[in-house]
Structures are given as structure tokens and as C-alpha cells.
Amino acid sequence: MGAVKNKRMPRAVREQQMLDAAVRTFGQRGYRAASMDEIAELAGVSKPLVYLYLNSKEDLFTACIRREAQALTAAVRAGVRPELPADRQLWEGLRAFFTHTAGHPDGWSVLHLQARTHGEPFAAEVFAMREELVRFVTQLIVVAAREAHRDPSLPAREVAGLAEALVGAAESMAAWANATPGVSARQAAATLMNFAWAGLGTLMQGRPWTPPRAAAEV
Amino acid sequence: MGAVKNKRMPRAVREQQMLDAAVRTFGQRGYRAASMDEIAELAGVSKPLVYLYLNSKEDLFTACIRREAQALTAAVRAGVRPELPADRQLWEGLRAFFTHTAGHPDGWSVLHLQARTHGEPFAAEVFAMREELVRFVTQLIVVAAREAHRDPSLPAREVAGLAEALVGAAESMAAWANATPGVSARQAAATLMNFAWAGLGTLMQGRPWTPPRAAAEV
Numbered sequence: 001m002g003a004v005k006n007k008r009m010p011r012a013v014r015e016q017q018m019l020d021a022a023v024r025t026f027g028q029r030g031y032r033a034a035s036m037d038e039i040a041e042l043a044g045v046s047k048p049l050v051y052l053y054l055n056s057k058e059d060l061f062t063a064c065i066r067r068e069a070q071a072l073t074a075a076v077r078a079g080v081r082p083e084l085p086a087d088r089q090l091w092e093g094l095r096a097f098f099t100h101t102a103g104h105p106d107g108w109s110v111l112h113l114q115a116r117t118h119g120e121p122f123a124a125e126v127f128a129m130r131e132e133l134v135r136f137v138t139q140l141i142v143v144a145a146r147e148a149h150r151d152p153s154l155p156a157r158e159v160a161g162l163a164e165a166l167v168g169a170a171e172s173m174a175a176w177a178n179a180t181p182g183v184s185a186r187q188a189a190a191t192l193m194n195f196a197w198a199g200l201g202t203l204m205q206g207r208p209w210t211p212p213r214a215a216a217e218v
Numbered sequence: 219m220g221a222v223k224n225k226r227m228p229r230a231v232r233e234q235q236m237l238d239a240a241v242r243t244f245g246q247r248g249y250r251a252a253s254m255d256e257i258a259e260l261a262g263v264s265k266p267l268v269y270l271y272l273n274s275k276e277d278l279f280t281a282c283i284r285r286e287a288q289a290l291t292a293a294v295r296a297g298v299r300p301e302l303p304a305d306r307q308l309w310e311g312l313r314a315f316f317t318h319t320a321g322h323p324d325g326w327s328v329l330h331l332q333a334r335t336h337g338e339p340f341a342a343e344v345f346a347m348r349e350e351l352v353r354f355v356t357q358l359i360v361v362a363a364r365e366a367h368r369d370p371s372l373p374a375r376e377v378a379g380l381a382e383a384l385v386g387a388a389e390s391m392a393a394w395a396n397a398t399p400g401v402s403a404r405q406a407a408a409t410l411m412n413f414a415w416a417g418l419g420t421l422m423q424g425r426p427w428t429p430p431r432a433a434a435e436v
Contacts, residue, residue: 168390
């Protein structure tokens with residue numbers, strides 16, 4: 001308790017250390033089981049200092065969610081080079097996403113599991129990040145459709161549905177990849193890219209899969 | 219409060235009425251805000267009878283999750299005719315899934331949102347259902363690969379990843395379709411089928427999308 005007492009360390013640096021310790025503890029133990037004692041100890045500060053800086057366990061958890069959400073969306077945006085063709089942009093976005101979730105498994109656990117399973121205010125924080133990812137993917141699909149046709153035939157609603165599908169698939173695969181030994185970020189990205197791009201690609205070329213029209217299907 | 223007092227009604231029927239009322243209340247109000255008074259009133263029984271039959275709010279919620287999870291997996295299994303080719307099986311499975319989630323929006327909200335956002339024991343119930351859907355989809359992909367080649371080249375790990383991606387995409391799209399006015403179950407199923415099948419289809423034909431090998435990509 002309070003083992004480290006370097007008073008010259010700026011508050012911002014100390015806060016980041018507390019958040020590092022909190023993300024690790026929440027991600028590994030779960031929100032309920034994580035204790036403020038454990039987080040303070042791991043951060044090398046006293047528990048009162050954690051409360052002084054971050055106020056409460058709820059506020060600390062919210063700060064963790066915000067930081068990890070911003071880091072993830074920033075990593076995806078930084079991974080994409082907008083001058084490239086749409087398939088390359090999508091590939092780079094997926095690689096950046098899976099590289100980040102693989103490199104920050106505790107952060108991903110906080111976002112994908114912990115923040116969603118402990119009530120509304122936390123879930124709303126993650127929802128905001130998810131909306132940003134969906135907007136980003138929607139834009140990529142619109143650009144891809146524009147590259148394929150001058151007059152894209154994909155209606156806006158279908159694009160929105162595809163973006164939701166792709167983000168949901170990426171979330172699900174990131175959880176699976178982190179829980180499955182030996183699956184690299186590149187493999188996860190390549191599997192999803194194959195799934196998504198070959199599908200989107202044929203859609204863009206105006207060759208959709210068409211539902212059967214048999215009598216039993218009406 | 220206790221408006222209906224038909225003592226001849228069998229316990230099993232009464233319990234289903236309580237669960238109907240509970241799913242509707244939990245799905246629309248959320249787990250925390252839902253009150254046992256409201257559920258009893260909606261079910262037309264007294265609150266003590268709800269406690270007598272279902273024990274506690276936690277147990278009632280768990281019973282809701284189990285019933286809705288079983289109904290969803292049963293609907294998907296019943297929708298699929300195993301004698302058809304893999305693409306038709308997948309199409310029928312997706313149609314059955316989205317028809318069920320569209321027809322039971324409160325049940326889907328309980329499974330996809332409420333059960334995941336209120337702690338571990340509830341999340342574990344949904345996880346079990348999800349595992350069953352993933353196994354089912356995995357089997358469909360394996361059958362599809364066997365139809366495409368006698369000696370399928372998709373490694374087991376890639377199949378597992380594709381199944382996770384597809385289930386995650388379906389969950390995400392169901393939430394979006396239920397929240398977006400005018401999106402029918404058939405449209406949601408067709409959008410995801412296009413996305414998934416055209417992608418899986420080209421994979422099965424041994425024509426994967428291949429990552430670029432530029433120097434900057436290593």
C-alpha cells in the first residue's frame with residue numbers, strides 16, 4: 001500500500017498507471033471481482049490516491065472503457081491509408097483491429113465483455129465506440145461500391161446492414177481469436193477479409209446470391 | 219394484483235404466462251428497471267404467486283433466458299432441411315433466425331442485450347446458446363466444403379473462425395434490423411446471405427482473397 005511515493009510524478013502519468021492497472025485487473029478478474037485494493041497495489045499507489053484521482057470504482061471503470069475505446073478506434077483509423085483501393089483499406093483496417101485486440105487482450109475484454117455485462121451506463125460507452133466503427137466501415141463500403149460502379153446499386157439500407165454484419169463478425173472473431181491459442185492477428189484478419197471481401201466483392205460486381213423462388217419458400 | 223384467480227389452471231400454464239409477462243417487461247424496460255409488481259400485474263397473478271413459482275427476480279430472469287434461448291435454437295434447427303444443398307440450408311437457417319428475432323423482439327432483447335449486460339451467471343446462459351449456434355453453423359460450413367471438394371482444403375481452425383464471424387454478424391444484424399423500421403426478416407437474411415455465401419462460396423471454390431505482399435505489409 002502506497003509503496004511508491006514519488007511526488008514529482010505528474011498527475012497525468014499517475015492516472016495512466018492507475019488506468020493500466022485497472023484495465024488489467026478488470027479484464028482478467030471481471031468488473032465485480034476486481035478490488036480497488038488490488039488495482040492500487042498493482043499501480044504502486046495508495047488506495048486513497050486512486051479514489052482522489054478517479055473518484056469511485058464506477059468512474060474508474062468508465063475511464064478504462066473510454067481510454068480503451070479511443071485507443072481501439074484510433075488504431076483502426078491509423079491503420080488505414082485512404083489513398084488505397086477499398087479492399088486494401090478494409091484489409092488494413094481489419095489487420096489494425098485484430099492487431100490491437102490481440103495486443104491488448106485485457107482492454108478488449110473490458111470493452112467486449114465487461115463493459116457490456118455490467119449495466120447500462122457502461123454499455124452505452126461501448127455503444128458509442130461501436131457506432132464510430134460502424135460509420136467508418138459504412139464509409140469504406142460506400143467507397144468500394146463507388147469504385148465498382150459509377151452509379152452504385154447498393155441501397156443505403158443494405159450498406160448499413162452490411163456494416164453492422166462486418167462489425168459484429170469482427171467483434172465475435174476477436175473474442176474467439178484471443179481465446180484460441182495460436183490464432184494470430186494476421187490469420188484472424190485474413191479469415192474475415194476472405195469472408196467479407198469475397199462476399200462484398202461479388203455483391204459490388206452485381207452478382208448477388210439470389211434466394212430460391214420455389215413454392216415452399218414464399 | 220391477483221385479478222385472475224382461476225385455480226383450475228395448471229401450474230405449467232401459469233408459469234408460461236408469468237414468463238411471457240417477464241420477457242416482455244425485461245425486454246422493454248431492462249432488467250434493473252423491471253419490477254416484480256409490473257410482471258405479476260401483466261401476468262394477471264399475485265406477486266407472491268410469482269415468487270412461489272419462480273423464487274426470485276434473478277431466477278425468473280434466468281428462466282426467461284433459458285426459455286428464449288431454447289426457442290431460438292429450436293426455431294433455427296426446425297427451419298433447416300438437412301437434405302438440401304449447403305447454401306439452401308444456410309439460407310433457411312438465416313431466414314429462421316431473423317424471422318424468430320423479428321417476431322420475438324423482447325426475447326431477442328433479453329438474450330442479446332439484457333442477459334449480457336447484467337453480470338456473469340446470466341451471460342453464461344447466453345454463452346451456452348451461442349455455442350450451440352456456432353456448432354450448428356460450423357457443421358453447415360464443413361458440409362458445404364465437403365460438397366465443394368471431396369478433400370476440403372479449409373482447415374478446421376479457419377472453419378471455426380468463419381462460424382464465429384457468421385454468428386457474430388447475425389447477432390449484430392438482428393439487433394440492427396429490430397431497431398431499424400422497415401427492415402424485414404427476409405431482407406436481413408438476404409443481406410447476410412449475400413455477404414456470407416458469396417464470400418464462403420468463393421472460398422470453397424479455392425479462390426480466396428489474398429493479402430498483398432508489398433514491402434510495407436510485412
